[in-house]
Amino acid sequence: MATTSKNMNVFYRQKKNSSASTGKKSTKSPSPKHAATFGSDITQPPALVSHGGSLDLKDDFDEQEQVLRQFDMNMAYGPCVGITRLDRWERAQRMGLNPPKEIESLLRGGKVKLESLFDGRV
Amino acid sequence: MEVDSQEQLQRKQSTYLSLDENFEIQKEVYRGQQYSQIYFARLHMMRTLLYSLVPNWKSHLPVCTVLELKEGKECIIFGTLYKHMKLKPCILDEYSKERSVAPLIKPHNFMHQDDYLVLEDESGRVKLGGTKLSPSVYVTGVVVALHGKETSAGAFFVEDVLEAGLPPQIKRPLKSREDKYVVFVSGLSIGRSSSNPLQFQLLVDHITGHLGDEEEQGLAAEIVHLVIVGNSVEISRGLLNGQNLASKDQSRLCEPFKELDILLTQIAASLPLDIMPGSSDPANFALPQQPLNRCLFPGSTTYNTFRSCTNPHCFELDSIRFLGTSGQNIDDLTKYSEAKDKLDFLERTLRWRHLAPTAPNTLGCYPFTDRDPFLIDSCPDVYFVGNQEKYETCLLKGLEGQLVRLICIPRFCETGVAVVLNMRNLECHALTFGTQISS
Numbered sequence: 001m002a003t004t005s006k007n008m009n010v011f012y013r014q015k016k017n018s019s020a021s022t023g024k025k026s027t028k029s030p031s032p033k034h035a036a037t038f039g040s041d042i043t044q045p046p047a048l049v050s051h052g053g054s055l056d057l058k059d060d061f062d063e064q065e066q067v068l069r070q071f072d073m074n075m076a077y078g079p080c081v082g083i084t085r086l087d088r089w090e091r092a093q094r095m096g097l098n099p100p101k102e103i104e105s106l107l108r109g110g111k112v113k114l115e116s117l118f119d120g121r122v
Numbered sequence: 123m124e125v126d127s128q129e130q131l132q133r134k135q136s137t138y139l140s141l142d143e144n145f146e147i148q149k150e151v152y153r154g155q156q157y158s159q160i161y162f163a164r165l166h167m168m169r170t171l172l173y174s175l176v177p178n179w180k181s182h183l184p185v186c187t188v189l190e191l192k193e194g195k196e197c198i199i200f201g202t203l204y205k206h207m208k209l210k211p212c213i214l215d216e217y218s219k220e221r222s223v224a225p226l227i228k229p230h231n232f233m234h235q236d237d238y239l240v241l242e243d244e245s246g247r248v249k250l251g252g253t254k255l256s257p258s259v260y261v262t263g264v265v266v267a268l269h270g271k272e273t274s275a276g277a278f279f280v281e282d283v284l285e286a287g288l289p290p291q292i293k294r295p296l297k298s299r300e301d302k303y304v305v306f307v308s309g310l311s312i313g314r315s316s317s318n319p320l321q322f323q324l325l326v327d328h329i330t331g332h333l334g335d336e337e338e339q340g341l342a343a344e345i346v347h348l349v350i351v352g353n354s355v356e357i358s359r360g361l362l363n364g365q366n367l368a369s370k371d372q373s374r375l376c377e378p379f380k381e382l383d384i385l386l387t388q389i390a391a392s393l394p395l396d397i398m399p400g401s402s403d404p405a406n407f408a409l410p411q412q413p414l415n416r417c418l419f420p421g422s423t424t425y426n427t428f429r430s431c432t433n434p435h436c437f438e439l440d441s442i443r444f445l446g447t448s449g450q451n452i453d454d455l456t457k458y459s460e461a462k463d464k465l466d467f468l469e470r471t472l473r474w475r476h477l478a479p480t481a482p483n484t485l486g487c488y489p490f491t492d493r494d495p496f497l498i499d500s501c502p503d504v505y506f507v508g509n510q511e512k513y514e515t516c517l518l519k520g521l522e523g524q525l526v527r528l529i530c531i532p533r534f535c536e537t538g539v540a541v542v543l544n545m546r547n548l549e550c551h552a553l554t555f556g557t558q559i560s561s
Contacts, residue, residue, distance in 0.1 A: 075244045078162035082155030083491050091492040095166055 064112050071103050072117045080116040088116070131331065131339055133393060134302050136346045136440040136545070144495045145410035145432040147488050155489050157482045161202060161263075164494040165243065168265035168475070169200045171286055179284050180269055189245035191272045199278070201243035203250075203264045205257055207458065208234040210484075231457055233258060241268060241278065248272070252280040259470070261458050263479035286475040288520035291501035294441055299546040303344050304439065305329060305553070307540040308351035308448065308508030309533030311402070312385075313358065313378030317535040324555045325540055326385055330392040345542075347439055348389060351508030351531055352400020352448025354382055383421045390425035398433045400448035400509060408486035409450060409478060410434060410495060434477055434496070442545055445498070446506035446529075451478035453509075454485045465516050468505060468528045472498065472518070504543060506531055513539050515550045 072080040077092040077099060086107045092099040106112055113119075176185065176198060185198045209232040237257040239250040251273060260266075267284040307325065311317050327333045331342040355378040361371060389395050399405030399414050406412055413430035422428040431437075434447040455467045458480060471477055477496040481487035501520065506529040514530040527548040532539045540553045 078166070078244075079156070079158040081158070082153055082489075083159060084153070087491065091163075094492065095163075096170075097166075 064106055068103065068106065068112060069117050071099070081118050081122050083116070084114050085116055086114060131336075131343045133331075133343045134300070134346050136302055137438075138347070138394060139438040139441075140429070140431070141436040141438065141443075142432045144436070144493075145434055147410065147412065150488065150490065152489070153491075155491050157487070157489050159491040160482060160487070160489060160494050162244075163490065163492060164263075164476070164497065165200075165202050165265055167494065167497055168286060169243075171475075172200055172265070172267045172284060175284060175286070176267060179267075180282070183269060187245045188241065188243050188248050191248065191278065193272045193274060196269070196271045196281075198267055198269050199241060199243070199248075200267050201241040201247075201265070203260050203262060203266060204240045204242055204247070205237055205260060205262045205458070206240060207232055207237045210458075231460065233458070233460060241266075249277040250280050251275075251277040254280045255283055258460050261455060261480050262483045263481065264474045264476065285473050288472055288518075288522070288524045288526070289475050289498050289501045290522065291503070291520070291524040291526075292443070294503065299440070301344050302346045302440070302545045304347045304349065304444075304504075304543045304545060305345055305540055306349050306351055306506055306508070306529065306531045306543070307534050308400070308531045309353045309535055310350065310382070311353055311356040311533070311535040312382050314356040314535060315358075317356070318538075318557055319381065320557045321538050321555045322385060322534065324557070325534075325553075326388050328553075328555075330388060345393060346545075348393060348395040349435070349444075349446075349506075350395065350397040351435075351446060351506065352398050352433060353402045353509050353533070354397060354400070355379060355404070356402050357404075379418050383419045386419060386428065387421035387425070390422045390428040394427040394429070396429045396431045396435065396437070398431050398435050398446075398448050398508070400433065401450055405433070408488050409481055410488065411448070436502070440545060442504065443500065443502040444504045444506070445477075445502035446504075446508065447477060449507050449509035450485060451481070452507045454478070454480045458484060463514060464507070464510050464530045465514050465528050468507060468530070469518055472501070472505060472526065475499075501526060503527065503548065504529065506541075509533050512537065513541060513552045515541075517548065 068085060071077070071085065071089075077088060077097055080088060083091070086104075089099050089104055089107060107114065173185070180198065183196060183198050185200070188199055188201060191197070191199070211232070239255055239257050239260060240247050241250055250268070252270065255268070265286075268278065268280050269282040269284070270278050270280040273279050310322055312319070312322070324333070329342055329345055329348060331339045334342075357375060357378065361367065361375055367375065386395065386397070397414060399411040403414060404418070405414055411433040413432055416423045416430060419428065419430070433450075434445065436443070436445045438444070451471065452464055452467050455470070456464075461467050461470070471479070475498045477498060478485055478487070481496065482489070501524045503525070504527045508531045510530040510532055512530070513532045516528050518526040518528055520526070525548070527543065527550060529541055529543070529550060531541050534540060538555045540555070541550060542553050543550050
């Protein structure tokens with residue numbers, strides 16, 4: 001069921017005016033953040049997206065997290081459950097798998113989630 | 123050895139190097155990881171190794187992963203074996219509505235003719251067909267390379283198998299050595315009602331040189347090391363039923379340890395000794411078992427010749443490498459596969475380069491995240507296993523000139539047999555202690 005953003009705007013018009021009017025401006029141009037939560041053209045597996053009921057605008061879907069999720073999902077570096085991302089990177093390094101250096105700098109940078117994608121969910 | 127009866131006989135010595143760091147888990151932190159991590163580490167290490175061996179085996183064939191298999195395409199795949207066993211006890215059997223095939227009494231071996239092997243790597247798994255790979259020989263957890271092709275039924279027909287083979291062995295310096303002996307004993311089971319304290323006391327007296335005349339003492343002086351390979355104590359089941367112990371029972375709990383400590387103190391005063399934990403000892407259940415706590419041996423730990431070691435245990439004496447376990451790994455192989463004797467199992471673990479391939483599937487194991495400590499990188503000179511039914515030994519020769527002495531050490535409390543190894547030529551003989559007085 002691929003509803004375009006146009007349909008969503010129509011939907012919102014039926015809601016309360018106060019929230020709709022302020023909400024409309026930000027939802028008109030689909031930025032990647034909102035596109036993910038409103039089921040847009042960009043296919044996104046539901047598991048990767050969670051907003052726990054509330055639409056948190058600063059959610060997990062930012063570029064850095066996306067890159068780290070690709071690192072989590074990469075089979076070559078082994079399972080990601082039960083090990084922190086940095087430990088997994090170091091393990092891959094020690095095993096000679098040559099994980100990309102950008103991931104290490106991203107993880108040591110500090111602003112990202114250190115636990116893997118499935119932490120606390122599996 | 124001519125010795126003046128006035129002078130004291132000197133015991134020979136040898137340099138000892140412990141290689142147990144790999145088996146220690148003090149630095150490990152449990153973060154809720156599962157066993158997939160240790161399997162990944164095992165698969166990665168073994169696959170890298172097997173990949174380097176493939177050019178010498180069949181260089182013309184392509185290598186692919188399980189998911190890349192195409193019907194009829196001949197190729198080589200690497201992966202971990204999984205053996206599906208009908209009779210393997212499963213927790214779900216308790217909940218099945220119909221009577222299951224498995225009998226209520228656990229058989230000592232879970233093999234069945236319908237068992238089949240499956241090969242698994244990160245991408246997927248495939249059932250193995252053909253007669254080359256016998257399910258009675260292999261167990262879950264062994265990493266191999268297979269040559270074959272996918273059949274129309276979706277299974278992989280195996281034409282040939284590549285095991286890692288014996289690991290490379292470090293060549294020992296060939297200087298002529300003198301006779302130096304190492305004594306192995308296991309399964310003392312002090313605390314069991316049928317154990318005879320006199321037998322072990324005889325062993326202690328012999329090793330420390332309190333028995334026999336000068337010639338006998340001269341022989342004892344050539345013993346440089348003693349290894350106690352697990353199951354030194356046995357606590358009676360009645361005391362361990364989970365209920366609070368009365369104060370008189372608490373002293374009964376400690377008695378085996380006090381007895382063991384007295385005997386070990388006599389030994390430690392005389393020569394270096396290593397004690398390994400076994401399945402009945404108060405150590406952790408999962409492999410690698412950690413060293414027995416020093417508090418259990420208040421008398422012996424005062425000597426620096428006393429060493430409490432891990433199970434498995436790896437050490438070097440005069441640069442001869444020893445590697446061995448207290449028996450849990452071989453006993454598990456006995457339950458899930460078959461061989462003509464225990465030495466065969468020992469040889470298989472060396473050829474698979476893994477001490478305990480069934481860990482963590484059916485053998486308790488710590489969930490390591492970054493390594494598999496049971497992988498054997500370097501071929502030992504002496505490979506032993508304790509707590510077996512009888513004394514068996516053989517010399518294994520590898521294709522690259524490796525020479526390994528395989529030893530099965532019997533349970534001392536049942537057989538009264540200890541094993542003596544000569545480090546000069548790796549020859550082995552049994553030392554039997556009997557206390558029957560013939561009428």
